[in-house]
Amino acid sequence: MHLRSRKFTILMSVYHQDNYKFLNAAFESIENNTLLPDEIVLVEDGPLSKDLTETINHWEKKLNFKIVKLKKNVGLGKALNAGLELCNNELVIRADADDINRTTRFERQVDFMFKNPEVGISSAWIQEFEEMPCDRGFVRKVPAKEGLNHFSKRYCPFNHPAVIFRKSLILRHGGYGNEFLYEDYALWMKLLHSNVIGDNLQEVLVDMRFTDQTYSRRGGFKYFLSEIKNQYLFFKRDYINFSDFFINVASRSFVRLIPNEIRKIIYKYILRKKHD
Incomplete structure (x- = not known):
């Protein structure tokens, strides 16, 4: 075809x-x-x-x-x-x-x-x-x-x-x-x-x-609660084990709750890799 x-x-x-x-x-x-x-x-x-x-x-x-x-x-x-x-x-x-x-x-x-x-x-x-x-x-x-x-x-x-x-x-x-x-x-x-x-x-x-709005949307208490809720849902459905659940929530919570300017720095220079 x-x-x-x-x-x-x-x-x-x-x-x-x-x-x-x-x-x-x-x-x-x-x-x-x-x-x-x-x-x-x-x-x-x-x-x-x-x-x-x-x-x-x-x-x-x-x-x-x-x-x-x-x-x-x-x-x-x-x-x-x-x-x-x-x-x-x-x-x-x-x-x-x-x-x-x-x-x-x-x-x-x-x-x-x-x-x-x-x-x-x-x-x-x-x-x-x-x-x-x-x-x-x-x-x-x-x-x-x-x-x-x-x-x-x-x-x-x-x-x-x-x-x-x-x-x-x-x-x-x-x-x-x-x-x-x-x-x-x-x-x-x-x-x-x-x-x-x-x-x-x-x-x-x-x-x-x-954009700056993208960084802002990826943080805040509502996002933090959603992160916990959905990771727990994954755990209950056996998508992940308890160790995965704990690591995911712990690593994400910090990024969600910090001020937007700091989150922007972390996203740009730590969580992202340059394309070769």
Whole structure:
């Protein structure tokens, strides 16, 4: 089958705090890809600003949008579930409203999934940036399938902004949950512990925007409580043992509760590695 005849859907969610300029750049990166989706399911998670609405209206004329309007903000997990139900294709690619998809992302991932029908979910590496792609060089690497189970005991095994999955498989396992800030991680753990085969392309395919707001969102007491709650949930479900639970909570709690400026330094210079 010719690659261009292999259909796939892009699933996105946008909400009122998203930046319309970043959203515009995200749409541009989709348009510039070597393989284009035959549909984009865009979930408007509650009322949007005028600038966001105008940006969407502009791109709706260029890209094949299917817009899902939610009356109120329900959060990422529920918004993605609403959009997933309306995706017409089995292969679904996740894309965020403020990230940049590299030009070969869709071609590389769709080709990989067609050549590996046993794989249910896959992602790739992401490179963080602040103003322009590659201005930081920090790369979040996730392992290939052989190392996924071990890696998942400490870290999220897939990069959500770079994920591709099979729709029927996600729906069969209940879709995204309601776990605050853990919607994706909890779902990935459920899949891996249900013997779903996952894998990751060992290359950067998405440039992920990392701003001061990103650092702020990754801290605070609410995030701290969510961390404990969800790690305990993993322990109860036998995804991790007690030693894993203790180490994960202890190591994460410090980062969640420190001031934002200190957390920024730790993320930039300790928790991230330079891409060679």
